Each structure stands twice: as C-alpha cells, then as structure tokens.
Amino acid sequence: MDKDDKKGNAIYRESVFLKKRIVLLVLIVLICIQGIVFAAALETELVKIPLTVENKTFQLDAKIYKPVGEGPFPLLVINHGTPRLAEDRAKTNASVGYKNQCETFANLGFTVVFVVRRGFGSSEGEYVENKVYADGTRNYTKSGLEAAKDISATVEYMKTKQYVDSKRIVLLGQSTGGHSVIAAGALHIDGVIGIVNFAGGRGSYAPDLVRDEKNLINSMAHYGKTSRVPTIWLYSVNDHYFGPSLAQAMVNVYVGNGGQARFISLPTSGIDGHSSFVHARDNWYSHVVNFLSEIGAIKESL
Structure with a gap:
C-alpha cells in the first residue's frame, strides 16, 4: 500500500x-x-383549600401539579409527615414540599395536589394531631381522623376542577401523612380507589422509640374495621421511626380487622430508611406504579 x-x-x-x-x-x-x-409539560398553581370544622373555616395552603391538557386526569393527594421538633412544623411549605415526587406522579398522568394540613406551614388553624385519652396517653386514632378531615376537604375541593377525574382518586402519605391517609381510607370518601402509605405512623420521639406504641397499633385496627379501599404499605428495613416489627404489627391488625393491604419491605436506604420516599425513588417506584396500574388509576406498569 x-x-x-x-x-x-x-x-x-x-x-x-x-x-x-x-x-x-x-x-x-x-x-x-x-x-x-x-x-x-406541567402546569402548577398555588391555591387555598377551604376546610370547615365546627362552623369555623380554615384555609389550607396547597400546590397543584397537572399535565398540560383538559383531562380529566386521575387525582393524587400527597400528604406530609411531622417533624419531631414542634418548632419545625412551621417550615412545611406548599411551594416546595415533595416537589420532585409531585412532578414524578404528574409525569405519570396524575393531577397532583400537595396539601399543608392545619398547624403546619402557613395553613390556618391550630395543630390538632395531638389528641390524648383521659389517662394522658396518645389517642392516635382520633389524631389520624383529625388529619383525615384536611384530606377529605382537599379531595372535595379538587373534585370541583373540570380536569380531575372524580372517580379515580388516590391518597398518598409519608410518616404521619401515611397514617393520615390510612385514617382517611376509613371514611369512605367517594372516588378514592387506592391508598399509598409510606412509613406511616405517629409518636416517634427518638430513633427506634415510639410513645404509646400499643395505641398506634390499635389505631390501625380501628381503621381496618371500616376501610375497604386497596392499600399498599411501604417500609424500609432500616426505618428508625417505625421499625420492621412495628410496621408488621400495624399491617397485621389492619388486615385482621378487614382492611386490604399489600406490605412491601423496602431495602436499606441511607442511615434511616424512614425518608425513602424522598431519597430512594428506585427502591419504591416500580412497586407503586404497579399498584396504581392494578387499581386502575393509570395504564402504565413496570
């Protein structure tokens, strides 16, 4: 060459x-x-959601995320947890709360609303999720039902939007928000077809310590008696708020009293898997998408 x-x-x-x-x-x-x-390709809007309790009306801060178009789109209501320090409750912010997670579900075709409950952030009303029995122990059953009022009001407000499919509504919550959506499931809110509970519970005051743990388990038994909505419960094996044995005890009494639940044990996530909803999307995404597909909320499955 x-x-x-x-x-x-x-x-x-x-x-x-x-x-x-x-x-x-x-x-x-x-x-x-x-x-x-x-x-x-998402539209967002900050709104005030009216909640009337005992003839008093409160305005709850919320942010809506929706796909572009007229819809109607299925609705997903996302609920936040509660920080251990009372002074940190004011930091809950509708504008940025669970922003990435809200966008994830909106990109699946949901209208998503993130609502700030009474006693948090700039929402009106006092903190009401601190009910106690006569003996001074925590009444988690009643606390969850108080939070469920905020969730129910959010659902009814969103039903007025023409772009929302009022027959395909899913409730999702993390930590006390997870406990709250399980409580809301016991109320038979029209149009709710499924519930996603991420690490739901109440009363964690230090790593692996829960105040009046038996009362927390009993609250789930109470909700299970009247709930007939399919639910999925997702807890990391290294959750230091509500550990594996407590999580299993809660779902067992819930199902034992008539509730429908699928329990998913998620792998280890960081130092404390309690925040896997925020920090470990790959651990839970396929489980949740498949659940949403099975209940008819979306067509996609993995």
Whole structure:
C-alpha cells in the first residue's frame, strides 16, 4: 500500500469517526431537549383549600401539579409527615414540599395536589394531631381522623376542577401523612380507589422509640374495621421511626380487622430508611406504579 492509500484510509477513518461523534452529539441534544420539554409539560398553581370544622373555616395552603391538557386526569393527594421538633412544623411549605415526587406522579398522568394540613406551614388553624385519652396517653386514632378531615376537604375541593377525574382518586402519605391517609381510607370518601402509605405512623420521639406504641397499633385496627379501599404499605428495613416489627404489627391488625393491604419491605436506604420516599425513588417506584396500574388509576406498569 503506497503513502497515498494510507493517507486516504486515515482520512476516511477520521471522517467516519467524526460523523459518529456528530450523530452521538445530536442524539444527546435531542434527548436533553425531550427531557426538558417533558419536564416543562406541567402546569402548577398555588391555591387555598377551604376546610370547615365546627362552623369555623380554615384555609389550607396547597400546590397543584397537572399535565398540560383538559383531562380529566386521575387525582393524587400527597400528604406530609411531622417533624419531631414542634418548632419545625412551621417550615412545611406548599411551594416546595415533595416537589420532585409531585412532578414524578404528574409525569405519570396524575393531577397532583400537595396539601399543608392545619398547624403546619402557613395553613390556618391550630395543630390538632395531638389528641390524648383521659389517662394522658396518645389517642392516635382520633389524631389520624383529625388529619383525615384536611384530606377529605382537599379531595372535595379538587373534585370541583373540570380536569380531575372524580372517580379515580388516590391518597398518598409519608410518616404521619401515611397514617393520615390510612385514617382517611376509613371514611369512605367517594372516588378514592387506592391508598399509598409510606412509613406511616405517629409518636416517634427518638430513633427506634415510639410513645404509646400499643395505641398506634390499635389505631390501625380501628381503621381496618371500616376501610375497604386497596392499600399498599411501604417500609424500609432500616426505618428508625417505625421499625420492621412495628410496621408488621400495624399491617397485621389492619388486615385482621378487614382492611386490604399489600406490605412491601423496602431495602436499606441511607442511615434511616424512614425518608425513602424522598431519597430512594428506585427502591419504591416500580412497586407503586404497579399498584396504581392494578387499581386502575393509570395504564402504565413496570
């Protein structure tokens, strides 16, 4: 092979390599553009949701995330937890609360609403999730039902939106929010077809310590007596708020009293798996999507 042939082959190889790089770069750009468009294809709105309790009306802060279009879209109501320190309750913010998770579900085709309950953030009303029995022990049953009033009011408000499918409503909550949606499931709210409970419970005051633990278990038994909505319970094996044995005890009495539940033990997540809903999407995403598909909330499954 003479020098001209070698030079020609080198130029050809370089040309092919350059073309491949150009094609790869174009594909990367297209993927990025598609991702940006997809992420941007959501509409958001900050709203005030009225809640009337004992002839008093309170305004709850909330943020709506919805796909672009007229719908109707299924509705997902997302509920927050409770910090151990009372002074931190004021930090709950509708604008940014669970923002990534809200967008994740909106991108699945849901209208999502994140609501701030009474006693948190800038929502009106005193903190009411601190009920006690006559003996001074925690009445978690009543506390959960108080929170369920806020959830029910949110559902009824969202039903007035023409873009919401009022027959496909799912409630989701994390920590005390998970306990709250299980409580709401006992109220037979029209249109609710499923409940997602992430690490639900109340009364954790230090790692692996729960105040009046028996009362917490009994609250789940109470809710199970009247709930007939399919639920999924997701708890990490290293949850230091509500550990595996307590989580199992709660779901057992819930089912034993008539409730429908699928229990998912999630793998270890960080130092404390209690926050896996926020920090470990890969651990729970497929379980939740498949559940939502099975109950008819969405068509997608994994």
